[in-house]
Amino acid sequence: xxxxxxxxxxxxxxxxxxxxxxxxxxxxxxxxxxxxxxxxxxxxxxxxxxxxxxxxxxxxxxxxxxxxxxxxxxxxxxxxxxxxxxxxxxxxxxxxxxxxxxxxxxxxxxxxxx
Amino acid sequence: xxxxxxxxxxxxxxxxxxxxxxxxxxxxxxxxxxxxxxxxxxxxxxxxxxxxxxxxxxxxxxxxxxxxxxxxxxxxxxxxxxxxxxxxxxxxxxxxxxxxxxxxxxxx
Numbered sequence: 001x002x003x004x005x006x007x008x009x010x011x012x013x014x015x016x017x018x019x020x021x022x023x024x025x026x027x028x029x030x031x032x033x034x035x036x037x038x039x040x041x042x043x044x045x046x047x048x049x050x051x052x053x054x055x056x057x058x059x060x061x062x063x064x065x066x067x068x069x070x071x072x073x074x075x076x077x078x079x080x081x082x083x084x085x086x087x088x089x090x091x092x093x094x095x096x097x098x099x100x101x102x103x104x105x106x107x108x109x110x111x112x113x114x
Numbered sequence: 115x116x117x118x119x120x121x122x123x124x125x126x127x128x129x130x131x132x133x134x135x136x137x138x139x140x141x142x143x144x145x146x147x148x149x150x151x152x153x154x155x156x157x158x159x160x161x162x163x164x165x166x167x168x169x170x171x172x173x174x175x176x177x178x179x180x181x182x183x184x185x186x187x188x189x190x191x192x193x194x195x196x197x198x199x200x201x202x203x204x205x206x207x208x209x210x211x212x213x214x215x216x217x218x219x220x221x222x
Contacts, residue, residue, distance in 0.1 A: 006157075033209070033210065035210075042212060042213075042214050042215060043158075043203065043212040043215075044212075045209045045210060045211065048209060056208075056209050058209070090157050090158070092157075092210075102148060102160050102163060103148070103160070103210060104160060105150070105157035105158045105159070105160075106157050107155070107156050107157040108157050
């Protein structure tokens with residue numbers, strides 16, 4: 001069974017640009033969550049999607065948004081990029097995102113802002 | 115919201131020794147506690163998890179204990195091997211809130 005796939009693996013952007021990251025969950029998983037990982041702040045929850053609807057949201061500005069498609073694939077968009085957005089962005093999927101459901105992570109997209 | 119604290123931040127052990135990582139959480143409603151291992155250039159990999167109705171769970175050389183009254187849980191790795199070297203994260207659900215991570219170095 002294929003794992004969680006994130007594309008691209010690496011991305012370099014400049015301040016003010018926008019970026020879209022993609023995540024394909026494990027087959028059969030309907031919940032997709034996004035996390036930001038930085039050396040200073042650690043792993044922080046961005047948002048969770050289930051059945052094409054955002055179900056939970058972390059404490060990030062509105063520049064961070066996402067969506068989920070009918071096949072459960074998800075995209076994350078960051079607009080007006082800032083230097084502080086440089087991070088590893090991780091996607092995790094689970095069967096339905098409910099309590100006690102293990103989340104499985106992809107290897108992330110490393111975003112560098114120049 | 116939930117707050118998870120993890121100690122120590124770094125841990126160096128000799129091969130064959132045991133390693134223990136401890137976490138505390140703040141939200142008494144949390145009832146699922148996974149542990150992840152992250153190697154360089156990879157995403158976190160689930161290694162073991164425990165639910166609130168269980169006090170201890172073991173999987174080969176890895177064990178996790180949970181004390182709901184004290185709101186803390188621990189990861190125990192026995193007979194450590196060089197391939198155990200990685201960063202380990204504890205977490206509490208939901209949503210998944212992570213501890214700050216423990217960098218484990220197993221010296222041959």
